[in-house]
Amino acid sequence: MTTIEPGWYADPADPATQRYWDGAGWIGKPVPADAEPPAEPEPVDPEPEPLPESTKDAPVETLPPDPRFGDGPPPKIVQRTPGAVQPPDTVPIRSLGVTVGWITRPDVHRILGGRILAHPGQRFVARLVDLVALLVLNAVVNGYFIYQFMQTVWPYVLEAAAADDPNDVQMPARASEQWWVVLLIALGLWFAYEVPATLNSGQTLGKRLMGIQVVSLAPVNLGWGRLLLRWSYAALPLICFPFGAVLWLMDGIWCIRDQPFRQCLHDKSPGTAVVEVRPTPAHADKEPSA
Numbered sequence: 001m002t003t004i005e006p007g008w009y010a011d012p013a014d015p016a017t018q019r020y021w022d023g024a025g026w027i028g029k030p031v032p033a034d035a036e037p038p039a040e041p042e043p044v045d046p047e048p049e050p051l052p053e054s055t056k057d058a059p060v061e062t063l064p065p066d067p068r069f070g071d072g073p074p075p076k077i078v079q080r081t082p083g084a085v086q087p088p089d090t091v092p093i094r095s096l097g098v099t100v101g102w103i104t105r106p107d108v109h110r111i112l113g114g115r116i117l118a119h120p121g122q123r124f125v126a127r128l129v130d131l132v133a134l135l136v137l138n139a140v141v142n143g144y145f146i147y148q149f150m151q152t153v154w155p156y157v158l159e160a161a162a163a164d165d166p167n168d169v170q171m172p173a174r175a176s177e178q179w180w181v182v183l184l185i186a187l188g189l190w191f192a193y194e195v196p197a198t199l200n201s202g203q204t205l206g207k208r209l210m211g212i213q214v215v216s217l218a219p220v221n222l223g224w225g226r227l228l229l230r231w232s233y234a235a236l237p238l239i240c241f242p243f244g245a246v247l248w249l250m251d252g253i254w255c256i257r258d259q260p261f262r263q264c265l266h267d268k269s270p271g272t273a274v275v276e277v278r279p280t281p282a283h284a285d286k287e288p289s290a
Contacts, residue, residue, distance in 0.1 A: 003023065004021055004023065005023070006020070006021055006022050006023045007020070007021060008020055008021075008031075008037040009021050010033060011026070011030055014030065015033065016032065016033055017030035017031060017032060017033055018030065018031055018032075018033050018035075018037060019031075019041070020037070020040075020041035027041055027044075028040075028041020028042055028043060028044060029041060029042045029043070029044055075103060075104075075107035075110060075111055076103070076104070076107065077093065077101050077102070077103050078090065078101050078102045078103070079100070079101045080099055080100055080101050080102070086099075086102055087102055087104075089104055089105050089106075090102035090103060090104050090105065091103055091104075091105055091108055091259055091260040092259055092260070093259065093260060094257070094258060094259050103260060108260050108261075111217055111261075112261075112273075112275065115215065115275040115276065116275060116276045117261060117262045117273060117274070117275055117276075118210075118212040118262070118274040118275055118276055120253075120255050120256050120262065122210045122211075122212050122274075122276075123210075123212065123255060123264070123274055124252065125206070125210055126204070126206030126207045126209065126210040126212060127206060127252070128206070129205060129206030129209055129210075130193070130194070130204050130205060130206040130207075133193065133204075133205050133206070134186075134189060134190055134193060137189050137193065138185075138186055138189060141185065141189060142182060142185045142186060142189065145178065145181050145182050145185060146182055148178055149175065149178040149179060149181075149182050152172050152174055152175045152178055153171075153172075153175050156169060156170075156171050156172060156175070183238065183239065186238065187235060187238060187239075190231075190235050190238075191231060191235070194231055195224075195227050195228060195231050198214050198222070198227050198230075199222060199223075199224065199227055201213065202214040202215060202222070203277075207274070211276060211277045211278070212274050212275065212276055212277060213274065213275060213277050214230075214272050214273075214274055215272065215273055215274070215275050216271060216272060217261060217271045217272065217273050218271045222272070226270040226271070226272070227270065229269055229270045230266050230267065230269075230270040230272055231266075233251065233265060233266035233269065234248070234251060234266045250265065251264050251265040251266055252264065255267075255274075261273040262274070
């Protein structure tokens with residue numbers, strides 16, 4: 001038997017390459033047949049180590065199923081990239097007035113589950129009704145503290161109006177304390193009026209009269225945490241009143257131009273929308289209510 005000397009030879013498995021024969025077998029990485037081989041072959045990359053047995057059967061975390069979406073895939077959002085154009089049969093998703101992506105019309109209908117989005121006029125009238133109801137509540141519960149605050153502040157107002165320099169007139173120190181008492185009671189009444197009612201039925205008095213309700217756009221029900229977040233966006237500007245009135249105005253008119261779910265600013269983070277109470281079957285061939 002003839003022993004082949006160690007060296008570089010044409011690879012029988014691939015004639016276009018050459019490999020190193022060490023006298024007993026082929027070793028190292030192949031090199032092209034027309035290339036100058038190195039003095040020593042380059043080691044072959046080691047095989048990747050197999051996964052431990054304990055990880056092969058590890059459970060995979062998945063999102064909870066949403067019966068509103070049926071057996072189909074979850075809704076897909078197409079992110080906007082530089083130079084991208086709106087895909088066909090989609091609705092733009094806008095944030096701060098800027099289009100950040102698109103969602104298909106069928107997915108909009110699936111998320112709404114056949115419900116019709118409330119008109120901004122309905123939401124405005126409902127908010128006015130709620131405002132009147134809150135004023136009545138404050139007159140009953142908070143009236144005494146408001147009266148005490150006005151008793152303290154009114155003489156200061158009259159004196160400042162009659163003075164040559166209003167800056168020379170000092171506001172009574174207790175006025176600030178009385179104001180915070182009035183403010184905190186007003187916030188507490190607003191919370192007690194709006195959040196529990198929205199949690200139970202999605203409706204305050206104003207929304208009930210207008211036939212609309214708050215619903216979740218996420219595959220989970222409304223909860224205390226999300227509704228507290230929703231309420232805080234609308235209520236906390238009261239702390240910096242009257243400057244907070246600008247935020248109220250922006251929040252209220254946001255739903256006029258928002259797409260695809262006509263959300264106000266306080267709807268964005270908690271993922272809520274306001275719809276008409278009576279559901280209407282959705283049709284994929286119709287324009288989505290957005």
